[in-house]
Amino acid sequence: MNLDSISVVLVSTTHSGNIGATARVMANMGLSRLSLVTPRAAIDEEARTRASGADHILDSARVFDSLPEALSDAVYVVGTSARQRMSRWRVFDPQGAADTIAGATISGEPAALVFGRESSGLSNAELDCCNALVSIPVDSAFPSLNLAAAVTVMAYALRCRAMEAKEPNEAAGARVEIPATAGEREHLFAHLVETLDDVGFLRSHGREKLMRKIRYLYSKAQPSSEEVAIARGILAAIRQKIRK
Amino acid sequence: MNLDSISVVLVSTTHSGNIGATARVMANMGLSRLSLVTPRAAIDEEARTRASGADHILDSARVFDSLPEALSDAVYVVGTSARQRMSRWRVFDPQGAADTIAGATISGEPAALVFGRESSGLSNAELDCCNALVSIPVDSAFPSLNLAAAVTVMAYALRCRAMEAKEPNEAAGARVEIPATAGEREHLFAHLVETLDDVGFLRSHGREKLMRKIRYLYSKAQPSSEEVAIARGILAAIRQKIRK
Numbered sequence: 001m002n003l004d005s006i007s008v009v010l011v012s013t014t015h016s017g018n019i020g021a022t023a024r025v026m027a028n029m030g031l032s033r034l035s036l037v038t039p040r041a042a043i044d045e046e047a048r049t050r051a052s053g054a055d056h057i058l059d060s061a062r063v064f065d066s067l068p069e070a071l072s073d074a075v076y077v078v079g080t081s082a083r084q085r086m087s088r089w090r091v092f093d094p095q096g097a098a099d100t101i102a103g104a105t106i107s108g109e110p111a112a113l114v115f116g117r118e119s120s121g122l123s124n125a126e127l128d129c130c131n132a133l134v135s136i137p138v139d140s141a142f143p144s145l146n147l148a149a150a151v152t153v154m155a156y157a158l159r160c161r162a163m164e165a166k167e168p169n170e171a172a173g174a175r176v177e178i179p180a181t182a183g184e185r186e187h188l189f190a191h192l193v194e195t196l197d198d199v200g201f202l203r204s205h206g207r208e209k210l211m212r213k214i215r216y217l218y219s220k221a222q223p224s225s226e227e228v229a230i231a232r233g234i235l236a237a238i239r240q241k242i243r244k
Numbered sequence: 245m246n247l248d249s250i251s252v253v254l255v256s257t258t259h260s261g262n263i264g265a266t267a268r269v270m271a272n273m274g275l276s277r278l279s280l281v282t283p284r285a286a287i288d289e290e291a292r293t294r295a296s297g298a299d300h301i302l303d304s305a306r307v308f309d310s311l312p313e314a315l316s317d318a319v320y321v322v323g324t325s326a327r328q329r330m331s332r333w334r335v336f337d338p339q340g341a342a343d344t345i346a347g348a349t350i351s352g353e354p355a356a357l358v359f360g361r362e363s364s365g366l367s368n369a370e371l372d373c374c375n376a377l378v379s380i381p382v383d384s385a386f387p388s389l390n391l392a393a394a395v396t397v398m399a400y401a402l403r404c405r406a407m408e409a410k411e412p413n414e415a416a417g418a419r420v421e422i423p424a425t426a427g428e429r430e431h432l433f434a435h436l437v438e439t440l441d442d443v444g445f446l447r448s449h450g451r452e453k454l455m456r457k458i459r460y461l462y463s464k465a466q467p468s469s470e471e472v473a474i475a476r477g478i479l480a481a482i483r484q485k486i487r488k
Contacts, residue, residue: 025393027386052388094400136400137407142271142298149269152396156338156380163381201481213474221465230457234445241443242485 001102001162007033007112008151009070011126014118016041020050020058021148022115027054029155030162034061035070035112050148067114067126068186074112075179076104076222079122079130080150082143089216090132094153097134098161104131104222109179113154118147128212129182131219177224184228185218195235198242245346245406251277251356252395253314255370258362260285264294264302265392266359271298273399274406278305279314279356294392311358311370318356320348323366323374324394326387334376338397341378342405348375357398362391421468428472429462439479442486 008026013019019041023034034057041047043058051058064070071077078097092100097113105111114130116122127133136153138145145153180188193211196202202210223231252270257263263285267278278301285291287302295302308314315321322341323333336344341357349355358374360366371377380397382389389397424432437455440446446454467475 021390021393024388024390028382028389028393030383030385050390052390054386093404095404136272137403138272139274139403141274144268144296145272146265146268146294146296149265149272149392149396152393153400156397156400159381159383160339196478196481199478199481199485201478204481205477210474213471217465217467217471220467221461223461223464227457227461230454233449234440234443237440237443237445237448238482238486242482 001098001105001158002108003030003158003162004032005105005108005110006031006101006158007035007070007074007110008155009035009037009067009112009114010039010147011037011067011114011122012040012117013147014040015147016044016047017050018118018147019043019061020047020052020054022151023047023051023054023057023061025148025152025155026057029159031155031158032057032060034058035064036061037064037067037070039063067129068182071112071114071129072181072183073110074182075109076101076111077114077130077132077182078112079114079127079133080116080154081127081133081135082121082138082145083133083135089127089130090220092132092134093137094134094157095161097132097154098157100132101158102161104179113158115147115150124212128215131222177226180223180225180228184225185223188218188228188231189215191232191235195239198239245342245349245402246352247274247402247406248276249349249352249354250275250345250402251279251314251318251354252399253279253281253311253356253358254283254391255281255311255358255366256284256361257391258284259391260288260291261294262362262391263287263305264291264296264298266395267291267295267298267301267305269392269396269399270301273403275399275402276301276304278302279308280305281308281311281314283307311373315356315358315373317354319353320345320355321358321374321376322356323358323371323377324360324398325371325377325379326365326382326389327377327379333371333374336376336378337381338378338401339405341376341398342401344376345402346405357402359391359394421470424467424469424472428469429467432462432472432475433459435476435479439483442483 101111252275345355380394
């Protein structure tokens with residue numbers, strides 16, 4: 001696992017201090033890629049103070065207008081969630097999440113770890129962009145974790161995993177597929193929605209609920225780029241046939 | 245291991261925000277005993293803000309004039325140190341430290357985890373009060389860890405250790421799906437082959453090779469029974485549309 005290829009993505013952060021504290025602990029743990037999606041706070045003096053010298057991370061942070069844009073090159077995306085039980089996604093603890101990210105990025109492919117708003121976390125639509133979720137095992141009596149503390153736990157778990165994995169273990173080398181990116185995945189879903197509309201399937205079923213189920217199935221499979229291409233080829237053939 | 249019997253001891257803390265953030269993450273991780281040795285910062289508004297509701301921990305914090313006083317009832321003391329190699333002490337990583345604390349407090353004896361000054365850590369005399377040290381494995385290029393971040397890592401490590409002791413496999417429990425049977429899977433493949441024949445897709449592609457790829461994708465996803473049913477519903481809708 002290459003820590004340089006893992007992005008920390010903060011969505012709509014409202015406290016600049018949290019952005020700064022995130023940059024600092026990223027530098028501590030050897031992470032370097034910070035993305036800000038529609039930030040509600042600036043990289044201001046408070047952020048610089050809390051970053052305590054990790055200015056290189058703040059200065060190279062990239063800002064995006066939407067989460068899918070920020071994730072477009074990621075082959076594997078883990079979202080943080082306070083909810084411990086969500087039947088729709090695989091939910092890992094921090095070490096499990098670090099393991100699964102390591103497994104998905106064996107050849108240094110980009111991955112992303114997404115953190116939601118201080119107040120309300122990630123929306124369902126944002127969770128839909130993720131392959132899996134991570135839930136930090138907090139005390140149910142006081143579950144509200146500071147954003148930078150959540151980043152700290154996850155960055156630490158990733159660092160432990162990266163240090164463990166210095167000598168690549170053999171079983172891990174079996175995969176030769178090129179994993180599909182989040183961008184390819186969104187194209188496939190769009191194509192699928194069009195096709196299901198063509199055949200009238202979405203009219204008879206709860207559209208959103210169905211697509212969420214399909215996204216979940218997809219997230220479990222972690223398809224390769226080629227597999228996505230095959231699926232799109234099939235959809236194209238179906239649509240062509242229908243329109244004849 | 246009983247988290248209630250482990251004290252977090254902050255020595256000569258200079259930033260009240262760090263005291264507040266420490267209280268918050270202690271509450272998140274199920275720790276409750278906070279001790280302040282010769283604090284240089286007060287439990288002020290900044291501390292309250294950063295504690296974000298963990299006032300019970302701030303209000304019950306005990307203040308001491310010296311570290312030995314704060315540690316008087318502890319059977320085992322671990323000090324945090326940025327230095328990775330110190331010949332005089334055993335130095336653990338965070339999980340190792342949590343393990344050794346668990347081992348020393350099997351019957352719920354009090355233990356303590358000591359954190360030094362933001363600027364300079366613990367003095368040699370203070371380190372002498374400890375049974376062992378813990379060093380968080382930070383990047384040597386940017387080793388300066390925020391005090392509350394260090395508390396976060398250690399509190400998380402302790403919590404993981406305490407949960408392990410209770411229920412070994414908890415985090416894995418999120419999935420409650422009924423996996424599809426091999427029979428359901430074969431029906432799905434047969435249905436898919438028919439549909440692909442209908443749309444002429446298999447004529448233009450190597451039939452066997454394609455189906456092998458689809459089977460492989462399926463095996464990665466480990467679909468539930470419901471997911472297979474949805475896929476078959478979609479195929480049925482497609483075939484119906486084509487035959488109209």
